[in-house]
Amino acid sequence: MPQINDHFRLLKAGYLFPEIGRRVRAFQEANPDKPLIKLGIGDVTEPLPAAIREAMHAAVDELGDRETFRGYGPEKGYDFLREAIANHDFKGLNISPDEIYVSDGSKCDCGNMLDILAGAGANVVAVADPVYPVYVDTNVMAGNAGPADENGRYEGLIYLEATAENDFQPAIPEAKADVVYLCYPNNPTGAVASKEYLAQWVAYAKKHGSLLLFDAAYTAFITDPEIPRSIYEIDGARDCAVEFRSFSKNAGFTGVRCAFTVVPEGVTGTASDGTAIPLGELWNRRQSTKFNGVSYIVQRGAAAVYTDEGQQQTGELIDFYMENARLIREGLTALGIEVHGGVNAPYVWLKTPEGTSSWEFFDRLLSDAGVVGTPGAGFGAAGEGYFRLSAFNSRENVETALERIKAAL
């Protein structure tokens, strides 16, 4: 028998969403006539904008003609997409199309990035608490963490507590971390990072030689002009930060699948003999060995996001979800609930009523209101006492959910 990767055995059983699914199924079996509204998992609900669909239809037809048929594409993604990304998303930020690597998702890019870094605990890794579980679990798989304690915190990781007191911008640690995951606008708290705050992280990375892994999956939801959309708005970030972006949330691509990662030329890592190696070279090698690209059809759809129609239609989609977020925020505030987020991000992070744990609140909302959300404790120990509601739903469902919550609480 082959030896398995033992690190997988350290992963906590009963991962958040399976546990939610289990409780939801149990409730539905016991109450088959009570329709539920799901404001839990962060998946979009609204259909793909027309400009994107039209571009994809046209691409299908191109593939149906010998003259315009295409097979394997360029390994980093087609020029038309990488150029559109550089010109729109990184205008004035000095990011070249060559530093952009198109992929089929940010979730996989976040995890796959660990392929090019030393594993087995060679790097000290810092994550926020609460956190998007992918950062933690992929590091456990790579051997960068020891067993979890009773709070679910893995040995060896640095946890940075994001609380209402620090505006969900955790204090910069004294200790040195080699790799730091940052996610802004944040999932799950819906918080944003100020320019000053991100500048502190860039200064930290320069001081310690750290790598910042900046997840900007929700950047399109930022409306405040003072909030940075990209880590590269911070001077010096080109030398220490990798940025993950995705079309999943801004363009409804959770099922279509397209994302990209920016690895600027200046970002390096150290080999065991002390040589500085550009991470972009390693990432290119990794991707061209283990990945064969995103389909031409999907890349045409993604490029259509940057056309005038695409910008207008995806803008409307975002406005639609943000109006849901506003309704949730205001509806809950009117009920006397303390809410955070939901302004420049599609998540509302609410404080559960005094003395109610986040799983108790989950069960109460499920049974009394027929509304499914996500318990904060599932995102980390510091998420206890909080609860996440997502703005990804139809207007009708959001309004009904709010009426039901009002009647139940």
Ligand SMILES: *Cc1c(COP(=O)(O)O)cnc(C)c1O
């Ligand atoms: C949704 C989401 C992503 C996007 O993941 P994809 O694999 O591109 O769909 C990335 N990071 C966070 C924090 C997310 O919530």
